[in-house]
Amino acid sequence: MKLDPEARYAQSHEWARKDGAEIVCGVTDHAQDELSDVVYVELPEVGDAFDKGDAFGVVESVKAASDVYLPMGGEVTGVNEALEDTPELVNQDPYGAGWLVRFTPSDPDEFNALMSVDEYEAFVAAEEG
Amino acid sequence: MTEPLIFEISRPGRCAAILPALDVPRAELPEGLVREELPLPEVGELDLVRHYTRLSQLNHAVDIGFYPLGSCTMKYNPKINEDLCRLPGFANLHPYQAEETAQGALQLIYVLQELLKEIGGFAGVSLQPAAGAHGELTGVLIMRAYQCHRGESQRDVILVPDSAHGTNPATTSMSGLSVIEIPSDERGNVNMSALTAACQTYSNRLVGMMLTNPNTLGLFDENLEAITALVHRHGGLMYGDGANMNALLGVARPGDLGFDVLHYNLHKTFSTPHGGGGPGSGPVGVAEHLVDFLPGPVVDVDYDQSDEYPYFTLVYPSKSIGRVKAFYGHFGVMVRAYTYIRILGAAGLRRVAEYSVLNANYLKSKVEGTYHVPHDRICMHEFVCEGHFADAPDVHALDISKRLIDYGFHPPTNYFPLIVPEALMIEPTETESKEALDQFAEVLLRIAEEARTAPEVLHEAPHNAPTRRLDEVKAARELILRWK
Numbered sequence: 385m386k387l388d389p390e391a392r393y394a395q396s397h398e399w400a401r402k403d404g405a406e407i408v409c410g411v412t413d414h415a416q417d418e419l420s421d422v423v424y425v426e427l428p429e430v431g432d433a434f435d436k437g438d439a440f441g442v443v444e445s446v447k448a449a450s451d452v453y454l455p456m457g458g459e460v461t462g463v464n465e466a467l468e469d470t471p472e473l474v475n476q477d478p479y480g481a482g483w484l485v486r487f488t489p490s491d492p493d494e495f496n497a498l499m500s501v502d503e504y505e506a507f508v509a510a511e512e513g
Numbered sequence: 514m515t516e517p518l519i520f521e522i523s524r525p526g527r528c529a530a531i532l533p534a535l536d537v538p539r540a541e542l543p544e545g546l547v548r549e550e551l552p553l554p555e556v557g558e559l560d561l562v563r564h565y566t567r568l569s570q571l572n573h574a575v576d577i578g579f580y581p582l583g584s585c586t587m588k589y590n591p592k593i594n595e596d597l598c599r600l601p602g603f604a605n606l607h608p609y610q611a612e613e614t615a616q617g618a619l620q621l622i623y624v625l626q627e628l629l630k631e632i633g634g635f636a637g638v639s640l641q642p643a644a645g646a647h648g649e650l651t652g653v654l655i656m657r658a659y660q661c662h663r664g665e666s667q668r669d670v671i672l673v674p675d676s677a678h679g680t681n682p683a684t685t686s687m688s689g690l691s692v693i694e695i696p697s698d699e700r701g702n703v704n705m706s707a708l709t710a711a712c713q714t715y716s717n718r719l720v721g722m723m724l725t726n727p728n729t730l731g732l733f734d735e736n737l738e739a740i741t742a743l744v745h746r747h748g749g750l751m752y753g754d755g756a757n758m759n760a761l762l763g764v765a766r767p768g769d770l771g772f773d774v775l776h777y778n779l780h781k782t783f784s785t786p787h788g789g790g791g792p793g794s795g796p797v798g799v800a801e802h803l804v805d806f807l808p809g810p811v812v813d814v815d816y817d818q819s820d821e822y823p824y825f826t827l828v829y830p831s832k833s834i835g836r837v838k839a840f841y842g843h844f845g846v847m848v849r850a851y852t853y854i855r856i857l858g859a860a861g862l863r864r865v866a867e868y869s870v871l872n873a874n875y876l877k878s879k880v881e882g883t884y885h886v887p888h889d890r891i892c893m894h895e896f897v898c899e900g901h902f903a904d905a906p907d908v909h910a911l912d913i914s915k916r917l918i919d920y921g922f923h924p925p926t927n928y929f930p931l932i933v934p935e936a937l938m939i940e941p942t943e944t945e946s947k948e949a950l951d952q953f954a955e956v957l958l959r960i961a962e963e964a965r966t967a968p969e970v971l972h973e974a975p976h977n978a979p980t981r982r983l984d985e986v987k988a989a990r991e992l993i994l995r996w997k
Contacts, residue, residue: 421985421986423986423989423990424989424990444989446985446986446989447927447928448928448931449679471990472990
């Protein structure tokens with residue numbers, strides 16, 4: 385399982401990473417692996433606002449369609465439009481070219497409440513049983 | 514696959530029909546409405562018949578072989594159903610025909626409503642909905658209308674377990690309501706502490722809960738009474754997804770178990786063709802307090818017009834949510850389901866449930882030593898096992914399913930329910946013999962052996978089907994719905 389040491393993680397398997405005053409967010413390598421080949425990604429509009437834990441989009445694979453949840457509250461400032469034609473980027477590069485949205489957090493402190501990379505690794509190991 | 518498309522065998526000027534001479538004045542279509550080009554295939558009758566006969570032979574059907582597609586109840590559909598729905602008095606009815614000239618059809622609808630009321634333990638039934646998910650939508654709209662009628666229009670939340678069919682949250686969303694997902698516990702039941710917490714949080718917002726019982730793991734929820742009592746205590750209604758009604762026929766009635774609404778799948782439980790073979794039908798049954806909200810028209814007896822025979826008439830319940838379907842629902846499906854119920858009778862329906870449960874448990878007992886069954890309980894009409902093996906990590910449920918095709922079986926449902934990894938959901942139904950079940954079990958065990966000794970055989974399967982492994986990812990990403 386690939387991890388991004390810079391990012392922090394939600395129990396619903398999204399990652400969040402600081403980029404200046406904004407947060408970039410996507411699904412983790414573990415999540416894309418469980419989903420298998422992603423065939424469609426539904427993303428919000430720029431300007432949409434969400435509370436922490438709200439569903440902001442859908443990632444659909446050949447196996448399942450899963451809601452994705454914003455790890456912190458905030459207002460969307462950008463979406464990864466490349467995913468419209470190349471959803472496989474989520475599989476190929478979940479922490480890089482496969483990012484989903486960027487947003488301005490409503491409460492920047494929520495970042496620290498997310499799991500660290502070590503905590504997330506232990507969380508996944510425990511979930512796998 | 515060698516069979517060309519019908520467009521590819523088209524030759525200009527060929528035709529499969531000879532139209533009779535025009536015996537009415539020819540009408541000219543207005544300029545601008547006439548199209549110059551109509552690219553329909555041009556083939557002779559024999560080309561046409563051979564083409565579609567060959568295609569039908571490439572297909573798998575329950576009339577050809579075992580079809581254990583979990584949650585779909587692919588039981589055998591008796592051929593007498595087809596004979597009766599083709600009776601000219603049924604088949605040639607016109608939907609605008611006067612009521613007094615269609616009394617036989619109305620009587621059949623009325624009696625089927627009564628039969629379904631008795632089978633489900635409900636006070637009223639509408640046969641309008643066109644299929645299962647449509648029945649769900651109808652049911653949830655009834656629940657919402659009931660809540661609004663009693664002055665509780667702020668109620669906008671539906672609870673849905675994480676084992677639910679995807680149509681349950683989709684229905685909720687279509688109805689403009691919010692879904693709150695309730696996790697399952699380790700025995701496969703609804704997690705009671707999570708349900709209690711959700712009921713408290715959303716108490717005055719609760720429209721109700723959608724619950725499939727037996728659930729999609731093939732398990733009867735052990736806390737069902739507590740669940741329905743809890744939801745009712747918070748002012749919510751219980752919606753029953755009747756997809757798995759086959760396990761309950763003649764044994765338990767959802768109405769008696771505390772459900773306020775339930776949709777039946779005539780096409781699953783009551784033996785009418787589905788899965789590409791015909792339209793569905795998703796009647797909705799409701800408890801006394803919801804009868805007035807049913808969609809119309811429903812059939813009732815008009816005692817003022819009855820003499821020695823009852824006179825049947827179409828009526829709208831007083832607070833009806835309105836029409837949900839043109840005309841009277843899928844009448845041909847109703848005739849088939851009616852035939853099935855009348856032929857089996859009460860005792861026969863109970864045996865359907867008993868044998869569907871027995872067959873599933875028999876099959877489960879034959880394979881569970883090899884395929885891990887995460888919830889080790891007596892199952893109902895189906896069971897879910899995991900399609901992967903610790904010592905063959907590269908083999909997935911999909912590979913097992915594709916390999917089953919080589920052995921002449923339809924694969925089970927894959928990757929559902931979502932809460933079981935590499936899920937294979939197997940529903941044999943009551944119509945299979947012990948020999949058929951033994952054969953399927955033996956093949957499943959042989960495939961497990963192949964997974965260890967020759968995994969490439971599974972990865973490349975199917976080998977004997979009309980097409981080899983299809984590229985599902987490409988099909989989903991680059992969906993092309995037109996030939997040209």
